[in-house]
Amino acid sequence: MRKKFVGLNDDDWWLDYLEKQVDMERDVALALACNKSLQSGKVNKDRDIFLRQTLGEQSALKNLLEVRTLVKESDEVVLPEDLRIYDSLHDRIMAEINPAEPAMGGILESRGYQIES
Amino acid sequence: MKTDLELVTEVREGNRKSFSELVHRHQRSLLRLGMRFAKEQSLAEDIVQESFIKAFQKIHLFEGRASFKSWLYQIALNTARNKFRDRFGSGAFDSINIEDVPLGVDPNAETGMLRSDVRKQIRAEIDKLPDRQRMALTLRIFEDLSFKEIAEVMGCPYDTAKANYRHALLKLKDRIDIGDYAQGAHDEVNFVAEFSKHVTEVEL
Numbered sequence: 001m002r003k004k005f006v007g008l009n010d011d012d013w014w015l016d017y018l019e020k021q022v023d024m025e026r027d028v029a030l031a032l033a034c035n036k037s038l039q040s041g042k043v044n045k046d047r048d049i050f051l052r053q054t055l056g057e058q059s060a061l062k063n064l065l066e067v068r069t070l071v072k073e074s075d076e077v078v079l080p081e082d083l084r085i086y087d088s089l090h091d092r093i094m095a096e097i098n099p100a101e102p103a104m105g106g107i108l109e110s111r112g113y114q115i116e117s
Numbered sequence: 118m119k120t121d122l123e124l125v126t127e128v129r130e131g132n133r134k135s136f137s138e139l140v141h142r143h144q145r146s147l148l149r150l151g152m153r154f155a156k157e158q159s160l161a162e163d164i165v166q167e168s169f170i171k172a173f174q175k176i177h178l179f180e181g182r183a184s185f186k187s188w189l190y191q192i193a194l195n196t197a198r199n200k201f202r203d204r205f206g207s208g209a210f211d212s213i214n215i216e217d218v219p220l221g222v223d224p225n226a227e228t229g230m231l232r233s234d235v236r237k238q239i240r241a242e243i244d245k246l247p248d249r250q251r252m253a254l255t256l257r258i259f260e261d262l263s264f265k266e267i268a269e270v271m272g273c274p275y276d277t278a279k280a281n282y283r284h285a286l287l288k289l290k291d292r293i294d295i296g297d298y299a300q301g302a303h304d305e306v307n308f309v310a311e312f313s314k315h316v317t318e319v320e321l
Contacts, residue, residue, distance in 0.1 A: 015283055021263065067290045068258060074239040075259050077152045079145060089148070089162055090140050093169045098133060 018064055121185035128176055136176075140169055143186060147193055150260060154197045164200055168193040187269035190262070194270070242292045246285050249273075253281035254289075 080086075119127075119135075121142070127135035144165055151161030171192050172179075179188055243251060252271060256262045262270065268278035 015279065019257065019264070063290055064286050067286055067293060070235070070239055070293065071243065071254070071258050071289065074236045074243075076236075077149055077259070079149055079152075080158065085162075086144055086148075089144055089165060090137070093140050093144075093166050094133070094137055096166070096170050097136065097173045 015064075018068065122181055125176060125179055125181070125185055128173070136173055139172075139185070143189055144169070146186075146260065147189060150190065150193055151197065153255065153259065154201075160200070164193060164197050167200070168196045171196065183269035184266055187262075187266045190256075190260075190266075190270045191272075239289070239293060242289055246288060250281045250285035250288070253278055254285040257282050 119138070121139065124135040124139050128139070147165045147168060148161055151164035152158065155161045155164065168189065172189055175192075179185065243254065246254065249271065253267055256267045256270060257264070264275055264279045264282070267282070268275045271278055271281075273281075
């Protein structure tokens, strides 16, 4: 479903990173495969340069996490903590559906039968 | 633990206990969604109750292409829309669009995390966003839905849902004065540490 990985300079990748929807291990392996210098013997030094460059190139996205945090913290919807509220809500829902039999037409239709009115 | 889809199949076969399990699983997140659109908790509970009842009645229509949660959210959003119409009648609120309703919050609530003026600024800027951008932002940040689920709820392609979210975040970034609340250096260090850890793992 997600767009094909094209590298850490891809804005979409950063958005996925921000949203914790990346497979870090897989994408890092791909990034390494794409970056020959990182496959050389000077891995540690080159990695630091690579990281610094990557972060620098993403300056437009660097503050997004801060914005996201602020937006999240602005949420003032607080769910009730009293568990009895949920029990009561659940019971009301179940009481509403229990007297009623599931619509037979619906069940038959879902199994491919034609219902004649 | 059974999946939602397995429980739905059992409900279709007449097992109401399975529906009870689905209610237990999703009622909290649905109530939270309802409370975004209704200031009164009782009204939010009504939205949840009606949404589950509709889901039960229409469960034969659930095809399983989207997740049950996404389907439920779609029903809840439609229910909330109709609820507002019912509540306010056909007068000035007749053409009310649920996406135009400011997210239901108590202006006097204290979070202790942000100064009230910054919080108000953020809320105001969110409300100014185009409908679909605001919806994508709300579902992602407040409801913690994945982009796939957001796409299902909004009835749009995955990339469109993601683009709506991205545009919303970028607009807010331009409009919100982050000022003293910036944590950039801290986050950057976290990223480097996380990335380096994975690089090491891959190399090994």
